[in-house]
Amino acid sequence: MRELNFQFSCQLSFSESVTDHAFLLRCLPRQAREQEILSLNLQVVPEGVQLFSGRDSFGNQTMSGWVPEEHRDLSYQVSGAICRDDMQEEAPEYLPCFAYPSAMTKPSPEMSGYLQELELTGSPSQKAQALAEALHERLEYVPGSTSIYTTAAEAFRQGIGVCQDFAHIFLALARLAGIPARYVCGLPMGEGATHAWAEIWQDGHWLGYDPTRNRLADETYITLAVGRDYGDCPIERGVFHGTALQTQQAFMQVWEKE
Numbered sequence: 001m002r003e004l005n006f007q008f009s010c011q012l013s014f015s016e017s018v019t020d021h022a023f024l025l026r027c028l029p030r031q032a033r034e035q036e037i038l039s040l041n042l043q044v045v046p047e048g049v050q051l052f053s054g055r056d057s058f059g060n061q062t063m064s065g066w067v068p069e070e071h072r073d074l075s076y077q078v079s080g081a082i083c084r085d086d087m088q089e090e091a092p093e094y095l096p097c098f099a100y101p102s103a104m105t106k107p108s109p110e111m112s113g114y115l116q117e118l119e120l121t122g123s124p125s126q127k128a129q130a131l132a133e134a135l136h137e138r139l140e141y142v143p144g145s146t147s148i149y150t151t152a153a154e155a156f157r158q159g160i161g162v163c164q165d166f167a168h169i170f171l172a173l174a175r176l177a178g179i180p181a182r183y184v185c186g187l188p189m190g191e192g193a194t195h196a197w198a199e200i201w202q203d204g205h206w207l208g209y210d211p212t213r214n215r216l217a218d219e220t221y222i223t224l225a226v227g228r229d230y231g232d233c234p235i236e237r238g239v240f241h242g243t244a245l246q247t248q249q250a251f252m253q254v255w256e257k258e
Helices: 109-118 124-138 152-158 163-176
Strands: 002-025 035-045 052-055 061-067 071-084 181-188 190-192 195-202 205-210 221-227 236-241 246-256
Touching: 071 221, 109 124, 109 152, 109 163, 124 163, 124 195, 124 205, 152 163, 163 181, 163 195, 181 205, 181 246, 195 221
Parallel strands: none
Antiparallel strands: 002 061, 002 071, 002 236, 002 246, 035 071, 052 061, 181 195, 181 221, 190 246, 195 205
């Protein structure tokens, strides 16, 4: 069991004023027995924006809002404390969609051949561990080399990518190997950018694997949202009226309570 403090901030800046900006955030930690929210604070600027709480079809907490006035910036910051205890995990509901390819995780013939060469054996967790290790060795982490729209097949062909691509390729191959798996975005211990990893389903439990860092996603990881792939659970998504270009700056920090 670990008690973790965290903070996450994001600022969206526009090259010119925009209006009628509707947005949906998945920046709040998932509430679960293995991830208890002890305290939580969310601030959104411009101030006075009315927020509406909800849940998507994967059980992720959402906050939606609308800024009708002209503005050139939108920022949000969430902070709080989490108690992480994987021994307390309650058997969750299993969704069959996690066993099949999704829009961003369709395997290519090249990926199918690679999986056959790996000759994965053992339990689902043993196969997942071997797969994560193999991908960590095969792929190169190169910031800016892909976009949020890059598919698993495209990133695999290039051999480079970021954490989203590592997770997508892992998901595509795990599902191809008969292992149900889901995409996870969240906050790992340390500071920097948000992160993505994957979880597999075994014996009524979700087990986390981080192929980017070649390690288990354990109690030092805070889950924000899950889905079939990135497309199901972006941390921020929105539309606005205007012709502005948008830039984003984000920073997160997770540390263990002393």
